[in-house]
Amino acid sequence: MTGSEESPSFRLAYVPGVTPAKWVKVWNERHPGIQLTLAQIPAAEAPGVLRAGEADAGLVRLPVDRTYFSAIPLYTETTVVIVPKDHLITAAEEVTLADLADEVLFHPLDDVFDWEAPPGEPAFERPATTPDAIELVAANVGLLLVPQSLARLYHRRDLTYRPVVDAPQSSVALSWPEEATTDLVEDFIGIVRGRTVNSTRGRTAAPGTDDRRTRTDQQKPAAKSSGKSSSKASAKSSGKPAGRTAGARTGGARTAKPAKRGKPRRRS
Structure with a gap:
């Protein structure tokens, strides 16, 4: 280089x-x-x-x-309303938009929600940014709806937040x-997407992985068919089914017993 x-x-x-x-x-x-x-x-x-x-x-x-x-x-993300810590809303674990109908809600110019009709009472002005709106909430001028991550990002000791169950989400x-x-x-x-380094869908898959898998799969059927062919060839040469031939090798004395199925001798 x-x-x-x-x-x-x-x-x-x-x-x-x-x-x-x-x-x-x-x-x-x-x-x-x-x-x-x-x-x-x-x-x-x-x-x-x-x-x-x-x-x-x-x-x-x-x-x-x-x-x-x-x-x-x-x-x-969950949508939350940011409020002063002494606000009445803090008495509830979660709220609805109807609970905020009489509250002044800020709608900053960088609001991430695409409101058709912003809820609550309109503020006297639209703050330029979300941090500016949070400063106004801390001054007890109004409230602010944001994704939960923004409430955490701009956390202040004098403010808290509650989930708004029916608000739009980001x-x-x-x-x-x-x-x-x-x-x-x-x-x-x-x-x-959580793919591993060896994922075949990723560009970083380990080289040769698919080739090794293919070679292994091709070898296994060949070994199985080789065994079957050997068994059939042995049975054909002896003139007997493969299973009976195997039995004759493992138990020579027992293979003579089928002769008893013939007609019994007549005693004199």
């Missing part, structure tokens, strides 16, 4: 709330010579980053444009431009 050549690398973008650490660990174990570069990006910017080729793949929030992107759904997927499905993208797909 000359000094001007770049080492191979895989660029993975991910949105806030997603934790790619477990997949990155597997990647580093399987591809120690290929660096995986992580880049956290706002959820709304993920499609643009992938279209521009600034990342090879991304862990993003659905939906995505399926006419351009391929996507593998990974999991769906799903996370691995996505990439369909026309840019490279070998490294295929390898990462195998990792997120």
